Each structure stands twice: as structure tokens, then as C-alpha cells.
Amino acid sequence: MPMNRREMLKSSAIMMLGASMPAIAKSGGIWGTDGIGVQLYALDPDLRRDLHGTLDKVAKLGFRSVEIASMHGRTAAQMRAALDQAGLYCRSVHVAASSSVPGASGLTFDDMDKLGEDLTTLGAREAVLPLFQFPKDPKWGEPVPFSSLMRADGSPLSAARYEQMANFLNQAGSALKKHGLRVGYHNHNVEFAPIGEKTGLQILLERTNPRLVDFEMDVGWLVTAGHDPVAWLRKYPGRFNQMHVKDIKASTPVNFHLRQDPVEVGGGKIDWNSILPVARTSGVHRYFVEQDPPFTGPRIDAMARSLAYLRSLPIARGGH
Known part of the structure; x- marks a missing residue:
């Protein structure tokens, strides 16, 4: 259906946001030499319909x-x-633990040499495990049922599970090292459920080898769990090398069950002016805008608004 004049003007204005803002990707600054990136998961349906477009x-x-x-x-x-x-260029890829994991698409940790070759072809440097996942293997047991973790009465993963996961990450990191690659882990809010005096993320951080394994902090999910990103960055300097820049509405209840009220970056409750300077000094050097569904309009428009907000921050203009 053809767009009316008002829709055309709105679409043109949004698409021009990137061109009208300073070229931070070229100049470095807070965002590093990669500039502000985007996690393509946010645009998944659009990419399925028209990858090149x-x-x-x-x-x-x-x-x-x-x-x-x-x-x-x-x-x-x-x-x-x-x-x-x-x-465009790619430096980081989310990789499923195994082809048996529901939703696994293309790249998995099943064959480390094949994965290393594929990531090298893509130009990537990091293979990130996006969620607590285990292949169907006797030593791992059956994959974790996500449905149970989404229920408020669901039990958190055990400490033993996280210890197994840490071993898996260390092994994967060692195998990919010969390809010049590193392994990362991306958090949701499930990893912050208390397990005795610790959390699952603490177990992973403390049991993985810093020479092999990095962490990608998803700020939206971390705040959803009721935690402070600045505190984690300061407690574990150098461990978080990538960040998902994601915002949530003030209405989002604190929980550990994969529940979130997403919104464009800058439209929610997260204080980016406090987080980003600490991220810069604690070792984060890649930043990816991301947003989970549901969206209130075209997904590409949401990415445009998030990018425009981030480029408007004082720290992006040399402040702080």
C-alpha cells in the first residue's frame, strides 16, 4: 500500500538521523573504533523478509x-x-551450544574447527553463548526447559549447572584460541536469581578463565533483575568487553523469569550517563543497540531513535 505524504516525511526523517549525526564510528571516542553497533536480533523478522534491504x-x-x-x-x-x-562489518556472533538447541540457526559449538573457520570468514572475533544452553549429551543432561524458568514459581538453575556451564565456556575458549577467537557469555536476568550467597553470573565469572572467556553485559536484563550495572562493572573490571545497550520501562517488575517491558534506549528507566563512563574505563569496547519485542512500530525506526539518543549524550560529545 503506498505511503501518504506524512508517512513518507516521517520515514525520510528517521532514515536521515544517522546521516545528520556526527560520525562517531569513524572518530572513535566513547564507542571505540567500532562505533555504536546493533544486535541484528532486534531486526530478525525484517532480515528474514529482506536481508539485503x-x-x-x-x-x-x-x-x-x-x-x-x-x-x-x-x-x-x-x-x-x-x-x-x-x-557493514561483524565482530561478534551469538552461537548456540549445539544444533539440538531450539532455535539454533547456522553457527553452533558442535564443531569448533568449523566454527572457527566460519567466524574468521565473517570477520568476527567473539563467539558469544547467548543463554544458558547445553547440548544433548550425557554429561550435560537434557537442555534446560525454558518454560520452567519463565514461571514465577520456577526453580533457578543450580550451582552445579553453572559450574558445568563455566567448564563448557573454558573448553570452547581453549578450542577457539588457536583460531585467534574468544568466547563470550551474554546474560539475561535468570543468572541473577540467588543461589545461596551467590548468583549464577558470579559463578560463571569466578570459574571461567579470563584469558579465554569474556562477558557481554546486557544492561536491560541486568536492571530487570534489580541489579546495578555500575556495581558489576566495578567489581569485575576487564571481564565485560561487550555491552547490549538496551532500555526498559519503569513498569518492568524486578524478576528472574525472562519478563521485561522493553522500550527504545533513552525512553526508559536506565541512567546511561552514569553507566557508559564506567563501562569505558572498565574494559567495554563494543556496544550494540538492542531491543526485545514487542515493538510499537517498525523495528528499524526503534533502532534509529535509540541511536539518535545515544549520540546526543554528553559523553558522546566529549563530556564527562
């Missing part, structure tokens, strides 16, 4: 780096070609 829109907004969550049926070489065509 959506990547072009991402680039026109002013993003240059992306983090991949799905290969969308493409090989690593085909995905790299699509990114190159759009003028």
Missing part, C-alpha cells in the same frame, strides 16, 4: 558494526558478502 537500512542510519544472532539460511561467505555490500 534491511542491512542497507541499518547502514543508512549510521551503524557500521553489527552483532549477528542468526545466519538466516546463509553460509558464512554469503553473509559476509551481504554485510560487505551494505558497508
Whole structure:
């Protein structure tokens, strides 16, 4: 259906946000040499419908780096070609523990040498486990049922599970080291459920080898769990090297059960002016805008608003 004049003007204005803002991706600053990136999971339905067209829109907004969550049926070489065509590059990829994990798409930890080759083809440097996942193997047991973790009466993962996960990350990190790659772990809010005097994320941080394993802090999920990102960055300097810049509404209840009220960055309760300076000095050097569904309008518009807000912050203009 053709757009009316008002819709055309709105769409044009949003697409011009990236072009009208300073080219932080080129100048470095708070965002590092990669600039502000975007986690493509936020645009997943759009990418399924039109991979090349959506990547072009991402680039026109002013993003240059992306983090991949799905290969969308493409090989690593085909995905790299699509990114190159759009003028985008990938340094980080979310990788499922195994092809047996529900929703696994393309890249898994099943074959470390194949994974290393594919990530090298993509130009990536980091293979991030996006969620507590275990392959179907006798030593791991059956995969964790997500449905139980989403219930308010669901039991948290045990300390033993997190210890197994830490071993898995260490082994994966060691295997990928020969390819010049590192392994990361991305948190949700489940990892903050108390387990005695600790949390699951603490167990992972303390039992993984810093020379092999990094962490990607998802600020939205961390705050959803009732925790302070600044406190975690200061307690574990150098362990969080990537960040998902994600906001949540004030209405989001504190919980550990994968429940969240998402909103564009800058439209929620998170104090980015306090978090980003600490992130910069504690070792975070890649930042990816992300937003979970539901969306109130086109997803690409939400990414544009988040990017515009981040570029308007004092720290992005050399403040703080």
C-alpha cells in the first residue's frame, strides 16, 4: 500500500538521523573504533523478509558494526558478502551450544574447527553463548526447559549447572584460541536469581578463565533483575568487553523469569550517563543497540531513535 505524504516525511526523517549525526564510528571516542553497533536480533523478522534491504537500512542510519544472532539460511561467505555490500562489518556472533538447541540457526559449538573457520570468514572475533544452553549429551543432561524458568514459581538453575556451564565456556575458549577467537557469555536476568550467597553470573565469572572467556553485559536484563550495572562493572573490571545497550520501562517488575517491558534506549528507566563512563574505563569496547519485542512500530525506526539518543549524550560529545 503506498505511503501518504506524512508517512513518507516521517520515514525520510528517521532514515536521515544517522546521516545528520556526527560520525562517531569513524572518530572513535566513547564507542571505540567500532562505533555504536546493533544486535541484528532486534531486526530478525525484517532480515528474514529482506536481508539485503534491511542491512542497507541499518547502514543508512549510521551503524557500521553489527552483532549477528542468526545466519538466516546463509553460509558464512554469503553473509559476509551481504554485510560487505551494505558497508557493514561483524565482530561478534551469538552461537548456540549445539544444533539440538531450539532455535539454533547456522553457527553452533558442535564443531569448533568449523566454527572457527566460519567466524574468521565473517570477520568476527567473539563467539558469544547467548543463554544458558547445553547440548544433548550425557554429561550435560537434557537442555534446560525454558518454560520452567519463565514461571514465577520456577526453580533457578543450580550451582552445579553453572559450574558445568563455566567448564563448557573454558573448553570452547581453549578450542577457539588457536583460531585467534574468544568466547563470550551474554546474560539475561535468570543468572541473577540467588543461589545461596551467590548468583549464577558470579559463578560463571569466578570459574571461567579470563584469558579465554569474556562477558557481554546486557544492561536491560541486568536492571530487570534489580541489579546495578555500575556495581558489576566495578567489581569485575576487564571481564565485560561487550555491552547490549538496551532500555526498559519503569513498569518492568524486578524478576528472574525472562519478563521485561522493553522500550527504545533513552525512553526508559536506565541512567546511561552514569553507566557508559564506567563501562569505558572498565574494559567495554563494543556496544550494540538492542531491543526485545514487542515493538510499537517498525523495528528499524526503534533502532534509529535509540541511536539518535545515544549520540546526543554528553559523553558522546566529549563530556564527562
